[in-house]
Amino acid sequence: MSNITLELKNISKSFGGVKALKNIDLKVKDGEVLAIVGENGAGKSTLMKIIAGALQPNEGSILYKGETVTFNTPLEAMNKGISIVYQEPNIFGDMSVLENLFIGSEMIDKSGTIDWDKMYKEAIEALKLVKLSEEIISKRMNELSIGTQQLVLIARGIFKKCKILILDEPTSILSHAETETLFSIIEDLREKGVSILYISHRLKEIIEISDNIVVLRDGQITENLKPEEASEDRIITAMSGREVNMDTYRDRDLSEAPILIDVKGLSSLKYFEDVSFNIKRGQILGMYGLVGSGRSEVARTIFGDLKKDNGDIYFEGQKIDIRSPKEAVSKKIFYVPEDRGVQGLFGLHSVQYNMSASFIDIFCNKLSVIDKNKEENTIENNIDKYSIKTNNMKSKITSLSGGSQQKVLFCRWLLEEPKLLILDEPTRGIDVKTKAEIHNYIMDLAANGVSVLLISSDLPEVLMLSDVVVTMRQGKITGCINREDLSEELVLKLSVGLND
Numbered sequence: 001m002s003n004i005t006l007e008l009k010n011i012s013k014s015f016g017g018v019k020a021l022k023n024i025d026l027k028v029k030d031g032e033v034l035a036i037v038g039e040n041g042a043g044k045s046t047l048m049k050i051i052a053g054a055l056q057p058n059e060g061s062i063l064y065k066g067e068t069v070t071f072n073t074p075l076e077a078m079n080k081g082i083s084i085v086y087q088e089p090n091i092f093g094d095m096s097v098l099e100n101l102f103i104g105s106e107m108i109d110k111s112g113t114i115d116w117d118k119m120y121k122e123a124i125e126a127l128k129l130v131k132l133s134e135e136i137i138s139k140r141m142n143e144l145s146i147g148t149q150q151l152v153l154i155a156r157g158i159f160k161k162c163k164i165l166i167l168d169e170p171t172s173i174l175s176h177a178e179t180e181t182l183f184s185i186i187e188d189l190r191e192k193g194v195s196i197l198y199i200s201h202r203l204k205e206i207i208e209i210s211d212n213i214v215v216l217r218d219g220q221i222t223e224n225l226k227p228e229e230a231s232e233d234r235i236i237t238a239m240s241g242r243e244v245n246m247d248t249y250r251d252r253d254l255s256e257a258p259i260l261i262d263v264k265g266l267s268s269l270k271y272f273e274d275v276s277f278n279i280k281r282g283q284i285l286g287m288y289g290l291v292g293s294g295r296s297e298v299a300r301t302i303f304g305d306l307k308k309d310n311g312d313i314y315f316e317g318q319k320i321d322i323r324s325p326k327e328a329v330s331k332k333i334f335y336v337p338e339d340r341g342v343q344g345l346f347g348l349h350s351v352q353y354n355m356s357a358s359f360i361d362i363f364c365n366k367l368s369v370i371d372k373n374k375e376e377n378t379i380e381n382n383i384d385k386y387s388i389k390t391n392n393m394k395s396k397i398t399s400l401s402g403g404s405q406q407k408v409l410f411c412r413w414l415l416e417e418p419k420l421l422i423l424d425e426p427t428r429g430i431d432v433k434t435k436a437e438i439h440n441y442i443m444d445l446a447a448n449g450v451s452v453l454l455i456s457s458d459l460p461e462v463l464m465l466s467d468v469v470v471t472m473r474q475g476k477i478t479g480c481i482n483r484e485d486l487s488e489e490l491v492l493k494l495s496v497g498l499n500d
């Protein structure tokens with residue numbers, strides 16, 4: 001058939017003993033939006049990396065526009081019209097948007113020097129495709145929000161003869177408005193005949209935008225669904241092979257619960273100002289705001305990772321002055337950060353090291369010697385409990401799928417029981433089944449008296465788990481809504497300033 005852009009035949013890929021993909025057959029049509037779903041570690045990213053030339057299969061062949069091809073590098077694939085945009089923006093932060101757009105494919109004039117004028121003109125066109133203004137062209141990438149960085153990378157992927165665009169979990173870091181923009185970009189591309197391969201754990205959006213849904217489980221395709229026949233439950237069952245209970249919130253009466261932490265007029269002037277809220281014992285306080293609203297910085301200040309300029313924090317009724325994360329941890333305030341790659345994980349180390357890094361002393365005997373058996377049994381149990389896909393606990397953390405890395409980080413902070421657990425985007429990149437498990441786990445912790453500060457851009461998650469929601473905008477608190485008054489509309493209005 002002439003309208004098949006890409007065909008994979010019998011593709012397999014192993015990493016050591018892990019068979020990441022087994023005999024994959026897949027066809028992608030012109031202008032098709034094909035969603036790829038699966039649990040963490042199912043093989044989605046590996047499959048996409050093979051199509052984009054970042055990995056080579058052990059077996060099988062790829063036909064692109066009817067011809068058998070081998071891509072040895074992503075640049076080779078990109079030059080043929082296949083681009084990939086990864087989940088975590090792969091940027092050169094100190095370089096300009098212009099430089100990032102052209103890195104590796106700079107334009108050279110007749111005299112052999114870089115033709116900045118020509119590149120600038122093309123950059124304007126490229127940014128138009130993703131609805132970004134040319135004003136950002138000279139800015140450094142790390143001056144932009146993470147969502148805008150992602151859109152710049154999408155612009156880089158599509159503005160030159162793009163035939164296939166692969167998006168690996170694009171919306172997990174995009175704001176509501178940026179997600180809407182992305183969907184309209186996808187619509188434009190579909191009309192131009194560009195095929196989109198779209199990985200996401202957000203099933204609602206998949207049903208909304210895709211033409212077909214392919215379900216991967218343990219490296220194999222288990223189902224091929226049309227969105228009109230694919231309810232969220234059906235997809236989840238296909239992904240996990242069993243039904244998952246997504247119903248989480250349990251009503252609790254917290255009227256008598258004492259206040260654990262009382263934040264009064266807290267400011268860190270570069271990021272936020274005059275922030276006040278309190279969290280009771282066993283209460284989940286959701287903090288919602290657009291990227292850049294100052295939510296993570298509030299969390300980092302409470303954790304002693306950023307310096308406060310003004311305001312007070314009372315913890316268990318006592319005024320405290322936390323000047324380092326170490327002091328916070330000693331008070332049983334734990335923080336699972338947003339950006340696992342930069343802030344959370346030790347990339348050169350094993351799963352074991354990464355899981356026990358913060359609380360190694362709990363495995364020590366009276367002589368302060370690490371009881372290896374105790375440590376390894378605990379790690380093994382967690383790997384099992386959270387279905388972390390890894391060869392074994394000695395594997396390097398970076399060999400795990402994104403979702404499994406996140407689970408390791410989460411487990412690390414639950415080795416000891418916190419009093420206040422700060423979770424910054426706890427389920428970003430986590431599959432629906434594990435997400436439901438983590439939600440249940442958060443509810444269990446709260447039921448046992450742990451207070452939770454939940455920062456999340458996943459509005460349904462915030463609405464489902466929180467007893468109270470605080471909204472932030474441009475470094476200020478714009479609202480505090482009790483559970484009985486919560487609605488998606490109200491939270492969004494307050495976080496974009498429509499209630500001003």
Ligand SMILES: Nc1ncnc2c1ncn2[C@@H]1O[C@H](COP(=O)(O)OP(=O)(O)OP(=O)(O)O)[C@@H](O)[C@H]1O
Nearest residue numbers: 015020040041042043044045046399400401402403
């Ligand atoms: N470079 C690597 N070295 C060793 N194992 C790897 C490597 N890359 C992936 N794997 C393994 O291959 C399997 C599939 O991983 P992959 O990243 O493709 O999953 P995924 O479906 O994209 O998961 P997620 O949703 O968590 O991102 C996992 O078991 C993972 O640990």
